[in-house]
Amino acid sequence: MFVVFISQVLSSAVRKVMSVSKLDERHTLPELMNELKSIHSVCLKGPKKTIYSKPSKVQREIFTAFNIDENLCIILRDFRNLIFAC
Numbered sequence: 001m002f003v004v005f006i007s008q009v010l011s012s013a014v015r016k017v018m019s020v021s022k023l024d025e026r027h028t029l030p031e032l033m034n035e036l037k038s039i040h041s042v043c044l045k046g047p048k049k050t051i052y053s054k055p056s057k058v059q060r061e062i063f064t065a066f067n068i069d070e071n072l073c074i075i076l077r078d079f080r081n082l083i084f085a086c
Contacts, residue, residue, distance in 0.1 A: 011029070014029065014032075015029060017065055017066055018032070018065070020065075021064075021065035023061065023062070023065050027058070032058075032062055035056070035058045035059055035062065036059065036062065038053070038056070038059075039053055039055070039059065
């Protein structure tokens, strides 16, 4: 039950940011989460050799709305996994 509560709190916070930034006029929450799914990473041998795909226009809009640096894609992917786990 606690995990469901936390997911509802996070979902509410995401929807609020979407509303303030007017993302909800063009996209639904599932559409935004699906857009973030397409962020891919490639791990090469050696330390810190992870390469991420170039963000799309919609992904950049999401990053801007949430004040997230484009280089923090891995945090977004973890956040998306947390939302969909519930």
